Amino acid sequence: MSVKSRIPLILLACGSFNPITNMHMRLFELARDHLHQTGRYQVIEGIMSPVNDDYRKKGLVSARHRIAMAKLALETSDWIRVDPWETEQESWTETVKVLRHHYNELQSKKEFMKNKQPTERSTENFLSSQCSALPELKLLCGADFLQTFQTPNLWKKEHIQEILEQFGLVCISRAGSDPAQYINESELLTKFQHNIFLVKEWIQNEISSTQIRYALSRGLSVKYLIPDSVIAYIAYHNIYTEESEQKNEGDLLQPLKLHNTAM
Numbered sequence: 001m002s003v004k005s006r007i008p009l010i011l012l013a014c015g016s017f018n019p020i021t022n023m024h025m026r027l028f029e030l031a032r033d034h035l036h037q038t039g040r041y042q043v044i045e046g047i048m049s050p051v052n053d054d055y056r057k058k059g060l061v062s063a064r065h066r067i068a069m070a071k072l073a074l075e076t077s078d079w080i081r082v083d084p085w086e087t088e089q090e091s092w093t094e095t096v097k098v099l100r101h102h103y104n105e106l107q108s109k110k111e112f113m114k115n116k117q118p119t120e121r122s123t124e125n126f127l128s129s130q131c132s133a134l135p136e137l138k139l140l141c142g143a144d145f146l147q148t149f150q151t152p153n154l155w156k157k158e159h160i161q162e163i164l165e166q167f168g169l170v171c172i173s174r175a176g177s178d179p180a181q182y183i184n185e186s187e188l189l190t191k192f193q194h195n196i197f198l199v200k201e202w203i204q205n206e207i208s209s210t211q212i213r214y215a216l217s218r219g220l221s222v223k224y225l226i227p228d229s230v231i232a233y234i235a236y237h238n239i240y241t242e243e244s245e246q247k248n249e250g251d252l253l254q255p256l257k258l259h260n261t262a263m
């Protein structure tokens, strides 16, 4: 299959990014390599969508800062961008609705670009009149994210189904998580496994935002784990403190509040 006849594809990663780490950016690079190696896809854009403040996760600092840090970190990427839409909504948005939003955006852009000249931007090029099909939009995540599908009251079954059936998932391995096992254990995931790309990261790396926040709060170095520009931003605004770590302490995650019918 020539590069031109490949299916254009956009990767969307949803998460706290509190703060963004080098591994968050690696997820995109790993997923793109894997999809290109299938010979069927051409990855044209990566979108990082930080979660709304109303998600209520412990230690979640303001979206304004999380967005600013992600923008700084992604300055050196020519294909991954941060999208603030989720953070601009009045409350937390279910992930399937974030996917729907971005897909609708693509459709509107396509309509707009119909008779326009191609520009230097990759996505707009694909949306111009030369290409009839819309790009596919897939949710990008780490293996622990896939595991959360099993948590009672966290996800609606019909949402998991829509994510898998209408969009698809690209899942990067993570130490301590066995995505193949989660698929086997779930009838729904097994049914749609043709739409789940499992990507093995051979250079295992257990950077996590939580560990970064802990290190920072103890005054330890996080250099080479997150970009220098992000380290400088955190220091300048004194973002991660003992106080910020107490935020939402004891609170229930918004999806659990919304989906727990027993409450």
Ligand SMILES: Nc1ncnc2c1ncn2[C@@H]1O[C@H](COP(=O)(O)OP(=O)(O)OP(=O)(O)O)[C@@H](O)[C@H]1O
Binding pocket: 013, 014, 015, 016, 017, 018, 021, 023, 024, 027, 140, 141, 142, 143, 144, 145, 172, 173, 174, 175, 205, 206, 207, 208, 209, 210, 211
């Ligand atoms: N080291 C890693 N390996 C694989 N996937 C990762 C890794 N770190 C983060 N991810 C993935 O990145 C996405 C966003 O994750 P998130 O913002 O929760 O980061 P995190 O490092 O897991 O933070 P926290 O420690 O606060 O949970 C999720 O899909 C998560 O699985």
Ligand SMILES: NC(=O)c1ccc[n+]([C@@H]2O[C@H](COP(=O)(O)O)[C@@H](O)[C@H]2O)c1
Binding pocket: 014, 015, 016, 017, 050, 051, 055, 057, 093, 094, 095, 096, 148, 154, 155, 156, 159, 255
């Ligand atoms: N039902 C849902 O749509 C649902 C439930 C739990 C988490 N999520 C999303 O998954 C991501 C999880 O991020 P964290 O791993 O940082 O908690 C967030 O973007 C959150 O909005 C979605």
Ligand SMILES: [Zn+2]
Binding pocket: none
């Ligand atoms: Zn996480």
